[in-house]
Amino acid sequence: MPKISEEQRAERIDRILAGARRCFAQYGYEGATVARLEEEIGLSRGAIFNWFPSKEELFVELARRDNHRLLSLFADEGFEALVRAVTEEDADWLAVYLEFGRRLRADPDFRQQWQERAAPGVRERVHSLLQAGQAEGSVRDDLTVDQLGRFLGLVVDGIVVQRGMGFDPPDADAVVVLAEDAIAPRGARRRRAQRKASSAA
């Protein structure tokens, strides 16, 4: 195999992942056969599995990138940006997560690997963000950063599962107000409510 540049390598991987994502979204995880992956990606199985040893590895890399993108949104632009992204995400793709969920449960080793690979460093950024919020008084400090982060994660996963099952997305504005009020310190809601009222006026 001829040597390729780092740029070519990244392009090739992006192309494989984009095709695999479309294929999973269209046929589901089980239904995305090697033949269908070849067709959607436009490369032979040899060329695909040169970069990803298995279909599972392909899916895990896609999920890892989702996780990184969504947690980065949270860290860089706030919880509202994360909620909007999940509310607008392709529901066919979200449905693949549901299908994959059973496999995660059935295989503790794989689940461990999944958790370790999922967005190293970004989770810590979100925790730091919540901690900074506690320090400056914009986030409640009667609960731990773990408890707050876990709660926000439940809300996001709730959106993912409901959309993956084909139900209408919730009103993102209402979800953001409720989640932010949940983690706000006492008295903070009043400030936002006033801001909201004055911007509406």
Added chain:
Amino acid sequence: MPKISEEQRAERIDRILAGARRCFAQYGYEGATVARLEEEIGLSRGAIFNWFPSKEELFVELARRDNHRLLSLFADEGFEALVRAVTEEDADWLAVYLEFGRRLRADPDFRQQWQERAAPGVRERVHSLLQAGQAEGSVRDDLTVDQLGRFLGLVVDGIVVQRGMGFDPPDADAVVVLAEDAIAPRGARRRRAQRKASSAA
């Protein structure tokens, strides 16, 4: 077939459903073959499908009963009881919902039927409860009952999906505090925080 009493009928149906639930939890929805359902329930396929025309109908009835039980808990004992029930529910069973989710998405007619069959009347009781809370000032009224109920549903579904995927349950106490603070009117949190502090003292 000889006539049976209403009581015998209910017992028979309960037995079929209890066995089907164990079978789905153990083998998954797809893996719960007719032969395995017969074995786990202890009845022939003829006897089973006399009451439920298909595996799908069996699952939908189980889900309908779950839905009714959980929403009744909410209506009768409050959101905390619902969160605790989901946090303690058999994770193997919750995983079946994930598997079933893809089918819900793929079949809009079935989804419609699912929504219509799911707990008629109980959803209305929860909405009435939230409305009563708004009227007496214990629930915020700057958002609609639909928005509030949908948010609480996201939190519960988030617990279901995370547990179904095999992750540790969240801290139920923290989830309840955060969800209740989210839907509480301005100032209400202070009262509960004081109560909590005095009960801890």
